[in-house]
Amino acid sequence: MTDHRKVAIFWDYENCSPSVSLQAYAIVNRIQRIAHVFGCVTTFKAYFDMSAQSSKSSVAFRSGLQSSGVSVIDCPHSGRKDVVDKMILVDMLAFAIDHHSPATVILIAGDRDYAYAMSTLRLRQYSVVLIVPPAQNTLQSLEYQASAVIDW
Helix, strand or coil, X not given: CCCCCEEEEEECCCXXXXXXXXXXXXXXXXXXXXXXXXXXXXXXXXXXXXXXXXXXXXXXXXXXXXXXCCEEEECCCCCCCCHHHHHHHHHHHHHHHHCCCCEEEEEECCCHHHHHHXXXXXXXXXXXXXXXXXXXXXXXXXXXXXXXXXXX
16 A cells, blocks of 8 residues: 555544553554554544543553544543444544545444444545454444454
């Protein structure tokens, strides 16, 4: 793949979070190495409700994400469902509007709610890479919409 392709990474951290015993820097480095195969990363966002992540180790992990260049997006639920999913879907759409294909969207998630958006992006010639954490029971309906599926 050529280096001029734009890559955006959208991480549903709330539903696909690694163990806080792992170093944020190391995880981000692995994700970036995968992303650089597809081009230049222009966007790297992790989404979750920060009020639910208030332990000392969670705060340290978030700090590591930010220090590694990840934009941490606070998604307060305020009694609503699917806040993270909706924010990621809108940001994926905004990326597609701002960056014509060929471009790559990397989604770190396991929720089938993303399947339609992934399919729509692929129909418009975007590469959609799905990164699935270990032990995540990812539905085949989601995996079939991806251009590539990578276990981290």
